[in-house]
Amino acid sequence: MxxxxxxxxxxxxxxxxxxxxxxxxxxxxxxxxxxxxxxxxxxxxxxxxxxxxxxxxxxxxxxxxxxxxxxxxxxxxxxxxxxxxxxxxxxxxxxxxxxxxxxxxxxxxxxxxxxxxxxxxxxxxxxxxxxxxxxxxxxxxxxxxxxxxxxxxxxxxCAGIAMYSSIMKTKTRPGDYLAILGAGGGLGHIGDKKKKLCLSLGATEFLDYREINIVQAVKATTTFGVHAVICTANGERAYEQSMQMLRPFGTLVCVGIPNKPFRLPATPFDMIVKGLTIVGNSAGxxxxxxxxxxxxxxxxxxxxxxxxxxxxxxxxxxxxxxxxxxxxxxxxxxx
Structure with missing residues (x-):
């Protein structure tokens, strides 16, 4: 050529x-x-x-x-x-x-x-x-x-491989519950537009944190919580919610980079009694x-x-x- x-x-x-x-x-x-x-x-x-x-x-x-x-x-x-x-x-x-x-x-x-x-x-x-x-x-x-x-x-x-690799790190199986915090824009892909986009791409349910308590909503849908969370949002509150919605033996994959440093809201007690796993991911x-x-x-x-x-x-x-x-x-x- x-x-x-x-x-x-x-x-x-x-x-x-x-x-x-x-x-x-x-x-x-x-x-x-x-x-x-x-x-x-x-x-x-x-x-x-x-x-x-x-x-x-x-x-x-x-x-x-x-x-x-x-x-x-x-x-x-x-x-x-x-x-x-x-x-x-x-x-x-x-x-x-x-x-x-x-x-x-x-x-x-x-x-x-x-x-x-x-x-x-x-x-x-x-x-x-x-x-x-x-x-x-x-x-x-x-x-x-x-x-x-x-x-x-x-x-x-970047976004594609970060999400794909993160899903692999969750070790979820067909039928498991997987939550993506920050879905609809950037990594996860304001309001109704994001809801329509996420549902069109295959999401089972879309929860808007501005309208409802998403941790309670997740627990109501899944009983014990989700098997895994991929947090693409970068706020401390989002990471706190990620931990709260995990079921025992659940996995949190950290992807969203915070604008300002903060401590991950996870206590040794929760990690021990629930057997939780936390991993980070940036590239597959x-x-x-x-x-x-x-x-x-x-x-x-x-x-x-x-x-x-x-x-x-x-x-x-x-x-x-x-x-x-x-x-x-x-x-x-x-x-």
């Missing part, structure tokens, strides 16, 4: 040196296009999802060593570095995830490389996907099936990613997506900050 010439500079959404209430990033057209090194590929990005953790990074809530955020990028390989097989990669559509790379050599990686202490993360300590071109280790990208459109695949690289394995993408191809996994241009990124971030996002937002990268 014919690959267009690669320009020396590119367009990128760069974090402003001093963020205001309305301007968080600026669109720059003079960023150098990186060159792939040993074992790396150069990807021309087509779309990038926007995650709530991007907002945390841009606001300075979480550590960030780069000025380009984003970690849900989809695009095609346009150049390969040394020791990368050109015919296997050129023109291939791939995804760039939060887990940009891991050492694959330490004792932690031998168990699960997604929590490698030496990992690099796109949009955190290496430049992210809010730009036209990105270099990535070939070993860590995700091949995107041809049957999936790039805009629908983008949010699956490569095998889980492939499993989830296969489900997406089959139509069993769908993301509700709104697409905007990269130049609309500040408006998108403002809406995200106000919790006005219905599903997931994807940015179209200029071509």
């Amino acid at each position: 014919s690959i267009p010439p690669i320009p020396p500079i590119q367009i990128a959404a760069v974090i402003a040196s001093s963020t205001s209430d309305t301007v968080k990033v600026g669109i720059k057209s003079n960023r150098p296009v990186p060159t792939p090194g040993k074992g790396e590929i150069l990807v021309k990005l087509e779309f990038s999802g926007v995650c709530h953790s991007d907002l945390h990074s841009i606001r300075g809530d979480t550590p960030m060593l780069t000025d380009v955020a984003g970690h849900e990028g989809v695009g095609k390989v346009v150049k390969v570095g040394p020791e990368v097989h050109e015919k296997q990669w050129m023109g291939t559509r791939v995804g760039i995830r939060w887990l940009y790379s891991s050492c694959r050599q330490c004792e932690i990686c031998e168990i699960n490389h997604t929590v490698c202490p030496y990992q690099k993360n796109a949009g955190a300590n290496v430049p992210g996907t809010f730009q036209q071109y990105i270099v990535s280790p070939a070993l860590h990208v995700t091949r995107i099936p041809e049957q999936l459109s790039p805009d629908s695949a983008a949010p699956l690289l 394995t490569a095998d889980e990613m492939d499993e989830m993408l296969a489900m997406a191809v089959a139509g069993d996994v769908k993301a509700h997506v709104e697409v905007f241009g990269l130049d609309n990124i500040n408006d998108v971030l403002d809406r995200l900050e106000r919790s006005e996002i219905d599903g997931r937002v994807v940015l179209r990268i200029p071509q």
Whole structure:
């Protein structure tokens, strides 16, 4: 296939040196296009999802060593570095995830490389996907099936795999009760719109915490409580409710990143007498990613997506900050 010439500079959404209430990033057209090194590929990005953790990074809530955020990028390989097989990669559509790379050599990686202490993360300590071109280790990208459109695949690289991997961690079985706190926006996918969306995607019941006591409602429906909770919300009250609605031997999976630190509302007494399990999750394995993408191809996994241009990124971030996002937002990268 014919690959267009690669320009020396590119367009990128760069974090402003001093963020205001309305301007968080600026669109720059003079960023150098990186060159792939040993074992790396150069990807021309087509779309990038926007995650709530991007907002945390841009606001300075979480550590960030780069000025380009984003970690849900989809695009095609346009150049390969040394020791990368050109015919296997050129023109291939791939995804760039939060887990940009891991050492694959330490004792932690031998168990699960997604929590490698030496990992690099796109949009955190290496430049992210809010730009036209990105270099990535070939070993860590995700091949995107041809049957999936790039805009629908983008949010699956973070929100999708985070939820799929979290469900796997609950060890729930058919017929078990699973509650998702924060459903309807972002990770979980205001009001009636979220209810309709969640029910259309297969939820058995939708509970609005603003209208009812959701812990009591869950107990009334399930008798003993749910078998597992995936908390995608980031508030202390949400985590407290998550613990309260678990049945004995229940599992809480922590996914939502708090805006401000707080202690997890779990007492040793509850943990002991109820036999509860608490785990955290941020990224799934490569095998889980492939499993989830296969489900997406089959139509069993769908993301509700709104697409905007990269130049609309500040408006998108403002809406995200106000919790006005219905599903997931994807940015179209200029071509």
